[in-house]
Amino acid sequence: MLSALLVLGGLGLVLGAVLGWAEVKFRVADDPLVEKIDAILPQTQCGQCGFPGCKPYAEAIAKGEAPINKCPPGGADGVKRLAELLGVDPPAADDMEHKPRAVAVIDENTCIGCTLCIQSCPVDAIVGASKQLHVILEKQCTGCELCLPPCPVDCIHMVVVKEDLATWKWRYPVHTLRRVA
Amino acid sequence: MEHYLLILIGTVFVNNIVMSKILGLCPFLGVSKKLETSIGMGAATTFVLTLASGASYLIDVYLLGPDLSYLRTLTFIVVIAGIVGFTEMFIKKTSPVLFRVLGIYLPLITTNCAVLGIPLLNAQAQSNFIESLLFGLGGALGFTLVLVLFAALRERLEAADVPKPFRGVSIAMITAGLMSLAFMGFAGLIR
Numbered sequence: 001m002l003s004a005l006l007v008l009g010g011l012g013l014v015l016g017a018v019l020g021w022a023e024v025k026f027r028v029a030d031d032p033l034v035e036k037i038d039a040i041l042p043q044t045q046c047g048q049c050g051f052p053g054c055k056p057y058a059e060a061i062a063k064g065e066a067p068i069n070k071c072p073p074g075g076a077d078g079v080k081r082l083a084e085l086l087g088v089d090p091p092a093a094d095d096m097e098h099k100p101r102a103v104a105v106i107d108e109n110t111c112i113g114c115t116l117c118i119q120s121c122p123v124d125a126i127v128g129a130s131k132q133l134h135v136i137l138e139k140q141c142t143g144c145e146l147c148l149p150p151c152p153v154d155c156i157h158m159v160v161v162k163e164d165l166a167t168w169k170w171r172y173p174v175h176t177l178r179r180v181a
Numbered sequence: 182m183e184h185y186l187l188i189l190i191g192t193v194f195v196n197n198i199v200m201s202k203i204l205g206l207c208p209f210l211g212v213s214k215k216l217e218t219s220i221g222m223g224a225a226t227t228f229v230l231t232l233a234s235g236a237s238y239l240i241d242v243y244l245l246g247p248d249l250s251y252l253r254t255l256t257f258i259v260v261i262a263g264i265v266g267f268t269e270m271f272i273k274k275t276s277p278v279l280f281r282v283l284g285i286y287l288p289l290i291t292t293n294c295a296v297l298g299i300p301l302l303n304a305q306a307q308s309n310f311i312e313s314l315l316f317g318l319g320g321a322l323g324f325t326l327v328l329v330l331f332a333a334l335r336e337r338l339e340a341a342d343v344p345k346p347f348r349g350v351s352i353a354m355i356t357a358g359l360m361s362l363a364f365m366g367f368a369g370l371i372r
Contacts, residue, residue: 004252008252008255008256011244011260015259019267022266022271023270026270026273026274026275028273028277
């Protein structure tokens with residue numbers, strides 16, 4: 001009995017030690033740039049950038065294959081931070097695919113309470129239960145439009161957020177640099 | 182020398198681990214959709230299985246002995262899992278290309294019953310160290326051979342006009358059965 005315990009315990013210890021040693025010895029650093037870009041992206045995995053998620057988009061940016069202004073949920077703030085990280089100028093305002101900030105709103109008269117939009121929302125901004133009216137939390141909604149296609153009765157539409165005292169904020173300054181030499 | 186050669190040929194063709202021992206069927210059916218992936222899986226399995234047979238023999242003889250032989254299955258599983266983990270890290274460091282080719286198949290080997298089956302059969306047959314290694318290598322080569330052949334067949338089947346009720350997994354099962362029958366033809370090769 002004791003020898004069995006010793007043998008198995010010893011084996012576990014030895015294997016654990018070897019694996020731990022190998023983990024340190026054979027460590028391969030992942031590309032740190034991809035991780036940093038991925039940290040800035042909003043992780044909604046909405047796919048509006050044309051890539052199947054935030055990580056693939058981050059990899060494409062790191063390789064220089066994708067422009068940094070393809071992420072609507074990240075907004076102008078995200079583009080600015082990406083530009084800072086990568087040491088490039090943020091694309092000028094007119095190159096950017098500019099969309100006014102919008103939130104999704106559910107039409108209360110047509111919603112059948114099917115919960116399909118709740119499942120598709122990447123930021124859990126929709127509350128509701130089966131066969132109950134669903135409501136979108138305006139503050140959480142990133143305007144990613146992912147809830148539009150699953151809705152079987154097309155009761156969700158995007159409403160542009162009007163600027164008033166509560167939602168207004170400073171525009172990000174955009175300078176176009178002119179090359180001198 | 183002839184004895185060892187016979188072991189190798191015997192395990193590859195006559196006592197093929199998939200076709201006559203019916204072990205390792207999950208990767209056989211699961212990873213045989215494309216020829217390239219099946220080659221990758223075969224290579225990874227060959228490496229791990231040979232190493233696992235040798236290590237299991239040493240542990241069985243020098244660590245467990247006759248008193249603790251009831252711990253065989255448990256220890257072998259632990260050792261195989263350890264070897265697979267170590268191999269994965271080693272390959273990731275030394276050959277990123279190979280790592281990308283093998284990819285998900287490396288960790289999958291842990292659950293391949295053929296990898297556990299061959300060390301257990303070795304222990305049962307009381308083979309010596311060289312024999313154990315050869316059984317491992319031969320079994321793995323046989324596994325690779327059958328896997329690659331089967332993958333090639335299934336790629337052809339994709340283009341074939343299979344009757345509707347037989348499409349997909351059913352025709353794969355039938356093909357596997359026919360292949361097994363064909364491998365029985367090797368039975369007369371070595372007594």
